[in-house]
Amino acid sequence: MGGCVSMPENCVGGGIKSSKVKVKLKLRRRRKALKRRVSSRLYDQSKAPPSGDAPNSHGSTDDLWCDSTSILESDCSDEDFQSFSDDGSEAVSWPHIGSLRDGEAHRSSVHPEQMIFQSSIDENAGRENGIQSSSRKKAAFKLSFKRNDEHTNPTIIPSKIHIQRPIAGSQVPFCPIDKKMIDSWSFIEPQTFRVRGKDYLRDRKKELASNYAAYYPFGVDVFLSQRKIDHIAQFVKLPDVASSTGDVPSILVVNVQIPLYPAALFGGEIDGEGISFVLYFKLSDCYSKELSSQFQDNMRRILDDEVEEVKGFRVDSVVACRERIKILGRVVNIDDLQLNAPQRKLMHAYNGKPVLSRPQHDFYQGENYLEIDLDMHRFSYISRKGFGAFQDRLKDCILDFGITIQGNKTEELPEELLCCVRLNCIDYMKYHFLSLDHVSS
Incomplete structure (x- = not known):
């Protein structure tokens, strides 16, 4: 129990x-x-x-x-x-x-x-x-x-066809200045740009340029690329145009290289996926008559890649004449971009301000052409970030683009236009890759 x-x-x-x-x-x-x-x-x-x-x-x-x-x-x-x-x-x-x-x-x-x-x-x-x-x-x-990755960036650039040695200027159509058509280019009068005036070294004032330019546009191309394309004139068919003067090329090619990858603050890449806005210009028939002798002399020195002595505060320095190439850019339709107040203020503050292209430029010469590559891949971090924030709005912008040679002496003033063109709301994502297989002899 x-x-x-x-x-x-x-x-x-x-x-x-x-x-x-x-x-x-x-x-x-x-x-x-x-x-x-x-x-x-x-x-x-x-x-x-x-x-x-x-x-x-x-x-x-x-x-x-x-x-x-x-x-x-x-x-x-x-x-x-x-x-x-x-x-x-x-x-x-x-x-x-x-x-x-x-x-x-x-x-x-x-x-x-x-x-x-x-x-x-x-x-x-x-x-x-x-x-x-x-x-x-x-x-x-x-x-x-x-x-x-072999052909395109999967996050930025969609799959596109590759075109081989196209005719220069065959990608973007022409549109008269008085018409409205997106994805086109137009002539623009040189006098719409403000440049250093005759008395600039004394009064620091700018004035409208004369209505003459050394080169006038005949076409625009837009190409996508996995890496930036240098000396792009090798990969397109340029027209066979005889020069009206023996010492000046008959064609000017301006290759604006724009990166599509993000800018890095330290040790960033300076090459990668991007786009090339390629602008083609023909030498003016009245080049010798309309442009000043001083401008023509500066142009010759740029072609010959001469150097010049520049006086400094403490010591003088020797620099290339090509360092005086200056970019003129202006957004025409700011009010159409629907910017907020800070963006609008920033745009008005810097819109139309000239920028020296040095040292982010390269020059190439062929039998009848001069090519200037403006390499934005090498721009500073701040410049890259600023442009990156604006980049998505390129397809909504009417852009006036010009180049001049900066005048540093009284006899080199007023400044005159090397070339100019208008780009009308170009959506670069609609364009194709340029095949690099062919190199012209």
Whole structure:
């Protein structure tokens, strides 16, 4: 009668409770032993059966292809999977597993060890399928990125066709100045630009330029590129135009190289995906009559890449005459751009301000042409960031572009225009890549 006090496990209530504790401990030991066995048996994938294979009838892991790490990481807490039948015997419920691989709707009572093996297979198969699917997606993405990287930037430049040695000026159509047509170019009068006046060195005033330019536009091209294209005149068909003067090229090519990748503050790239706005100009028939002799002399010195002495505050220095090339740019339709107050203030403050292209320019000469490459890839971080914020609005802008030779002496004033053109709302993403396979002899 008193045996129940010292031996509670022999009593009905105490025996059930003790049995439950023993089962819990037994299950925990089995799980630990299983983990040790699985961890010690890593199989080569070449010996693995198909993913649909199940363990043998004894629950052995010898034929399993599984990752021990995955199994250990997928273990759930004891409370998630342990339960007992009404009669106190061992039973395990796995509500989180769902159905078996063979399509069973659910599990009710299965031996714990077999259940652990089966859950390992199910979870490992799920992980394996997920890993394989993820690997396939990553591989496909890498392949797609590699293919895109060979031709285009997948995030900035869409896939485009490559055109080989097009006729210069055949990409962007011409539009008369009094008409409105997007994606076009127009003539513009040189006198619409303000330049250094005759008395600029004394009164620092600017005035409208004379209505003559050394070169007049005959075409505009826009090309996409994975890397900036230097000396782009080699890859297009320039017209065969004889020069009216023996010492001045009949054609001027201006290649404005614009980056499409973000600017970096320190040690950034100076080459990458971008666009080239290529402007073509023909020498004026009245070049010798309309342009001053001083301008013509400066032009000759630029062509011959001469140097000159510049007086400084402390010491004099010798610089190339080409360092005096100056860019004139103006957005005509600021009010149409829907800028906020700070942007509008900034635009009005700097719109039309001339900029010396040095040292971000290069010069190339051919049989009948001079090419000037204006390399914005090499602009300063601040300039790049400022233009980058404005870049998406290029397709909405009417831009007047001109080039002059800066006058540093009284006899070189007033300044005169080398060339000028208007660009009407050009959306550069509509244009194509330029093939670099052909180089003219």
